[in-house]
Amino acid sequence: MDKKTRMKTVPGKSPAKRPKRPAIPRQPMPEQDPRRRRFNFEEVPLGYSEETARLEASRCLQCKKPGCVAGCPVNINIPAFVALIAKGHFVEALEKLKEQNALPAVCGRVCPQESQCEAGCILGKKDDPVAIGRLERFAADYAREAGHQQLACAVDPTGRKAAVVGAGPSGITVAGDLARWGHKVVVFEALHLAGGVLMYGIPQFRLPKEIVQYEINNLKKLGVEIRTDTAIGMTRTVDQLLEDGYDAVFVGTGAGLPIFLHIPGENAVGVYSANEFLTRVNLMKAYDFPKYATAPIRPQRAVTVGGGNVAMDSARTALRLGAESTIVYRRSLEELPARAEEVHHAQEEGVALNFLTAPKRILVDDQNRVTGVKCLRMELGKPDVSGRRRPVEVPGSEFVVEADTVIVAVGNRPNPLVPRTSPGIEVGKRGTIVTDKKNMMTSKPGVFAGGDIVSGAATVISAMGQGKQAARAMHAYMTGEEAPCL
Amino acid sequence: MAVINLTIDGKDVEAKAGSTVLQAARQANIPIPTICDHKDLSPYGACRMCIVEIEGVRGYPTSCTTPAVEGMQVRTRSPELETLRRRTLEMMLSGHPNSCLVCVHRKACEALRPRPTKAGRTTRCGFCSNREECALRSMALQAGQRDLRLPTLYAAHNLERDDPFMDRDYNLCILCARCWRICEKIHGKPAISIINRGKQARVGTAFNKSHVHSGCTFCGSCIDICPTGTLSDRFARWQGRPDAREVSTCILCPEGCSLTAYTKGGQLVSTAMTAFEPEASLCALGRFGCAQIVNAPVRLLRPAIKDNGKPFAVDWDSALDAAADGLRNHSGSLGILVSQATSREDRFLYRRLARALGAKIAVIPTVPAGRKQPLPKWLAGIKDKNVTGLILGGNFLDEEQLAGLGFLLIIDGLLSPVQERADVLLPAALLFETAGTFRTAAGRVKTLVKTSRAPGMARPEWEILRALGQRLGLKALAFDSLAEISAAVGNDRAPKAFKGGPRHDVRRVPAFFRGHRTADLVPALTAFGLPAAASLSEKSDAADGFALLEKRELVPNMHLLRIKAPQVAAYAKPGQFVILMARETSERTPFTLADWDAKDGSISLIIEEVGRSSRELVSLTKGDRLAHVSGPLGNAFPIEKKGTVVLGGGCYGIGGILPLARALRETGNRVISVIEAASAYLLFWEEELRTVSHEVRVATKDGSRGTLGGVQEVFQQIVDQQGQVDMFIAMGCTFMMRMVAEQTKPWNVPTFVALNPIMVDGTGMCGACRVSVHEETKFACIDGPFFDAHGVDWDELACRKNAYAREEVEALPQTVDLNALMFPGTTCQGRGCGR
Structure with missing residues (x-):
């Protein structure tokens, strides 16, 4: 896995000579056996022990100009927290992380470190980079399990009130920062549980939901009010929130509008958007029927269309529900957008990957239930605008993949609820909200936005980064003063 | 003669x-x-x-x-x-x-x-x-009788859903007396009889006691002989008509009663008496338990072997290899515990295996409640290290009794508390999933007929043992077929008679099946004091939920729920809906708003009981709290002045059109509200609608009030009589809206329907609710719920609505409130019809 990661991040470089000083190798992450975990929803990587964490942390060279920090969307002081772990000061390490990152336990698990902080690690040039993500996760888990309580800073209330729309990664970040600066914060969440994609999207085996709810509880302890069951854009509009007396509004409603393939048969019974499939299983616990009332999904043969992390999550979830699980992706392994680690995990568990394959039609029975997917072989042509080689159909290469469940994981567009109902907010071509790059303010004064609703479907950490930016700007907007350091 | x-x-x-x-x-x-x-x-x-x-x-x-x-x-x-x-x-x-x-x-x-x-x-x-x-x-x-001149007199008897195995709806009873006559024939003293006189006459128990206390033995013959839907087997009732039946033998106790097993698509639906004769009588477990046991959610589905202290699933070959290795390593110091609830052939092979490996073997007999399953003395050898390996054919031993064991092989059909301890776990077929023979306490050899399919990868035990024998090189277990084994069994001993008479007293039915508590598998047995691990279901009393201010059954099956939800009440608009969850574990289910009051912060919904979620909701009583009320959701209907607007409502839609009528009338439209019901006694809110419409018309499917037929027939009349109609809106079941769409299409009048597909989040995030309108995919939650009726792909909608039909049937018996069984009167299950 690590080898592949490195090859991917530093293309064309062969592994160099050993460093001169006695090298400690990058510490591997203990994992659940793939043969076993494919039948359970428990977390796959098991986490570092204290010893392993200290050993791994001691690899850090403590660079003067750390490349890792530059690679981090929220600019965590990585050398500092790593040094604290090396010294065994685990709780202090968490405090250091929390200065910049509200959700280290989450980011340590789901960030694509190999293309962010770890890509900038100087060790990585010649050897494997420091396992920054694993250390981040370790510090957060250690502190949580040790019952460490984060102290709310004693700040005088500012008397200002901010509304945060959407309790996902960006909203949680904004809410936490604003609350610490003394603002009254109300978070509006459409679903019945806060957490956004962390709750409904990312599966339990990658991010235990207990961790997300722990972070949500921390937010509540800071005085943030969370109103679930409230879909802004339906129940209230953003304009109405301003009328209701909120001094600033943050819109972090995410990229929750599934893209479909627009091929015949797509509305058949058994075809799910990845969002529906994952929501049913993660949020609604369809795997725990009959305790949970949500109808169980019992796939025998599942085909997932797409090649991103969501496709990997879907295929691995289908596997755990008892299916033979196949991914069809129209380009090749080289272009696969999913993290190498996720692809590796999926393959280890037995997900079959079908590259250069494009679905053309969903086959159905007389009850309009899925029986298979008619696919076409592809070959790679010239690079397109994304720089990736464009897949071209191979004529006459049709074949059928049998399936009773098809999961469409080809991406999401921004959720239209807020843009549709907020006339003064400028919306970009793909339905994203246009913001000022510097302060994340939309074309409507007092209304800020961040996360996937601004950038289109991206990562948890970039959403949090934008949340950080927006929170500072919102503070300045509401008080006229620069935000203090946290 | x-x-x-x-x-x-x-x-x-x-x-x-x-x-x-x-x-x-x-x-x-x-x-x-x-x-x-x-x-x-x-x-x-x-x-x-x-x-x-x-x-x-x-x-x-x-x-x-x-x-x-x-x-x-x-x-x-x-x-x-x-x-x-x-x-x-x-x-x-x-x-x-x-x-x-x-x-x-x-x-x-x-x-x-x-x-x-x-x-x-x-x-x-x-x-x-x-x-x-x-x-x-x-x-x-x-x-072929169409013209009924007598009105339907709905008796409005309480539903009886708080008895362990049956649902009873005496509103369907025609007093043919088959039920109490068969009860008398089979039991001598019938538990039921006709009570009351004249118009009040109905079938019931003496003093209206619950059947649990009436002397009923739950043989189920009354259900099987009832010509109507009055009496039904709660577990089987919505599964549909069985497609196969086969006489087999019940092995749950040594009585070995014959029974008829009914299956549908290879799945066991129910078991019943082979004849309406006293000697064919069954006990409650035989009649109602078999299907619940084999369909239990705790079935073992895959072979597994232990690794790092936890079992993980593998294929049969790896599991059998691991099992054979373990047995080989512990040969000479093995023990085998087999359940009596197995076939002669299975036990015969277990004995052969025991002899070949020098193992001790014991058959654990089936016992009624209050008795302990007797265990052999040699189990003490586990502590003394005389017994180092064990084959466990059921849930007979706890963690402590297993302590010190070197190798544990579990061959069973159900999950057990000690499976984490097992080195190899092999899933076995149960009851009618395997063929063979069974010797009863009376000494008769009866045939077990395989009628249902084993779930997952489960296999009959004789096949498992034969495969193990092959791996261990044991000739004694080498048989070509089941028939060969049957022939080799010879004259085995009859088991001891089962203590007590399960057919005469439910409290005496077997308390264990392969060591598992039967009341855990058939929860209704807890009503008779049979031991169970599960405690009674708890009523959710979420402190911060949404209070139920009022709940009434307006007409049979249609319930009015008034819920405190100030946020929804403050912002609701006509045509919008909410998503409800009765409990944290409920499904998210959408319901159209029937009314709201921003001043007192309440919303009203008309909910028809048609499945698990709605049943959970209508089982709540005033003062209970709902876990979640989300909304208002969906686009409000654009209220504009059009001229004459005709609204059609059926079922919950009668409530749904009320706010539309009010708003359309206030905007200056002439509003005609048309409501339909199956019969006059099922109509409701006619007066309420009259206050917000210029005219209210009624249609009934039996012609007992208003026009004979549905709203579409009334639409025709209105067009015939009044000419110009500028808009139709229909709200109700998919069938009714589809009929309306077909009716108004040739008239070329704008017609809108409020579509009601399955939804999950209700905010456009998942696409579960996608519908095709004019060949374009729309999300009913954020693009709807109102769509042009003439563009809707109704066939697709009907299929998508049926996506979980099977799972919904499966979910229904799960909603039985055990509190109601044990403490009648504590809940509203099936109480009061409101009329």
Whole structure:
């Protein structure tokens, strides 16, 4: 896995000579056996022990100009927290992380470190980079399990009130920062549980939901009010929130509008958007029927269309529900957008990957239930605008993949609820909200936005980064003063 | 044998002396309609459908109670008889919900809705689990009777859903008395009888006691003999008509009763008595338990082996290899515990295996509640290290008793608490999933017939043992077929008789099946004090939920819920909906807002009980709290001045059109509200609608009020009478909206329907609710719920709505509130109809 990661991040470089000083190798992450975990929803990587964490942390060279920090969307002081772990000061390490990152336990698990902080690690040039993500996760888990309580800073209330729309990664970040600066914060969440994609999207085996709810509880302890069951854009509009007396509004409603393939048969019974499939299983616990009332999904043969992390999550979830699980992706392994680690995990568990394959039609029975997917072989042509080689159909290469469940994981567009109902907010071509790059303010004064609703479907950490930016700007907007350091 | 001769309908007929006129006619293939008559019951003469004319006899005697006499002249058909029978049938139907029988849309409805709706109260055939098998229905359809002159008198008896295994709805009862007659025949002292008199007469227990305390043994014969949907097996009732039946043997105790196993698509649906005779009687577990046991959610599905302290699933070959290795390593110090609830062949192979490996073996007998499962003394050898390996054929030992064991192989069909401890776990087929023979306590050898499919990768134990024998190189276990094993078993000993009489007392049914508590697998058994691990279901009392201010059953099956939800009430607009969750574990289910009051912060919903989620909701009582109320959701209907607007509402849609009517009228439209129901007694909110519409019209499917038919027929009348209509809006079930769409299409008048597909989040995030409108995919939650009726792909919508039909049926028995079983009166399960 690590080898592949490195090859991917530093293309064309062969592994160099050993460093001169006695090298400690990058510490591997203990994992659940793939043969076993494919039948359970428990977390796959098991986490570092204290010893392993200290050993791994001691690899850090403590660079003067750390490349890792530059690679981090929220600019965590990585050398500092790593040094604290090396010294065994685990709780202090968490405090250091929390200065910049509200959700280290989450980011340590789901960030694509190999293309962010770890890509900038100087060790990585010649050897494997420091396992920054694993250390981040370790510090957060250690502190949580040790019952460490984060102290709310004693700040005088500012008397200002901010509304945060959407309790996902960006909203949680904004809410936490604003609350610490003394603002009254109300978070509006459409679903019945806060957490956004962390709750409904990312599966339990990658991010235990207990961790997300722990972070949500921390937010509540800071005085943030969370109103679930409230879909802004339906129940209230953003304009109405301003009328209701909120001094600033943050819109972090995410990229929750599934893209479909627009091929015949797509509305058949058994075809799910990845969002529906994952929501049913993660949020609604369809795997725990009959305790949970949500109808169980019992796939025998599942085909997932797409090649991103969501496709990997879907295929691995289908596997755990008892299916033979196949991914069809129209380009090749080289272009696969999913993290190498996720692809590796999926393959280890037995997900079959079908590259250069494009679905053309969903086959159905007389009850309009899925029986298979008619696919076409592809070959790679010239690079397109994304720089990736464009897949071209191979004529006459049709074949059928049998399936009773098809999961469409080809991406999401921004959720239209807020843009549709907020006339003064400028919306970009793909339905994203246009913001000022510097302060994340939309074309409507007092209304800020961040996360996937601004950038289109991206990562948890970039959403949090934008949340950080927006929170500072919102503070300045509401008080006229620069935000203090946290 | 004495023979008598008589004439029936001019035909000379021979009959056995002592037979009735009805029997004589049947023998001669002359049909006479009956309902109360049953071949296994003595004549009773309750339904009076079998009346005949007999020369020289005054009046119209019932042929079922009249003995045939030499030279008798019988007429079974005459205009008078036809009239009388029709009247009788009409009388019977007036006390039995019948609107579907006379509905003009019946054929279309049944074609588009092949499965009956899983309603709480059955108010028509389309809501009846017995639709396919109803004797009354087939008789009425045969008679082709459309014009019922007697109104339906819905008795509004409480539903009886708080008894362990049955649902009873005496509103469907036609007093044929088959149930108490079979009860008397089988048990001598019937637990039920006809109580009250005249119009109040109905079947019930003495002093209206719960069946748990009535002496009922739950043999289920009353269910099986009931010609209507009055009595039903709660677990089986919505599964649909079984497609296969097979007589097999119950092995749950050494009595080894014969029973008929009913299956559908290879799945066991129910088991019942093989005949309506006292000696064929079954105990509650045999009648109701088998299907629940084999369909339990705790079935073992895959072989597994232990790694790093936890079991993980593998294929059969790896598991068998691991099992054989373990047995080989512990040869000479092995023990085997087998359940008595296995076939002779299975036990025979276990014994052969024991002999070949020098293992100790014990068969654990089945015991009733209050007795301990006897365990062999040699188990002490586990502590002394004399026994280092064990094959465990059930849940007989706990963690402590297993401590110190070197190797544990579990061969069982159900998850057990000690499976984490097992080195190898092999899933076994149970009950009718395997063939073989069974020796009863009486010494008879009976056949086990394989009728249902084992779930997952489970296999019969004899196959597992044979495969193990092969791996261990044991010739003693090498058999080519099951028949060969059967032949080799020889004269085995009969098991000891089962203590107590399970067929006479439910409290004496086997308390264990392969060491698992039967009450854990068949939760209703807890009502009889059988031990169970699960405690009673707890009522959710979320402190910060949404309070239920009022709950009433407006008309049978339609419930009004008024909920405190200030945020929804403050911002709601006509046509919007909310998503409700009764508990944190509930499904997210959308319901159209029927009304709201921003001042007191309340919302009103009309909820029809048609499945698990709605049942959870309508089972709440005033003061309870709902876990979640999300909304308002969906686009409000654009309220503009159009001219004449006709609204059509059915079921919950009657509530749904009220706010629309009010707003449209306030905007200056002429508003005509049309509501439909199956029958007059099912209409509601007519007066409420009158206050917000210029005119209210009514349609009933049985013609008991207003126009005969549905809203579409009234739409036709309105167009015929008033000419110009500027807009139609319909809200109700998919079938009704589809009918409306077809009706108004040629008129070219804008017609809107509020679509109601399955939803999950309700905010456009998942696409579960996608519908095709004018060949474009739309999300009903954020693009709807209102769409152009003439562009909707109705077939697709119907299929998508049925996506989870099977799972929904599976979920229903799970909603049984055990509190209600144990403490009748503490909950509102099936209480009060509000009328």
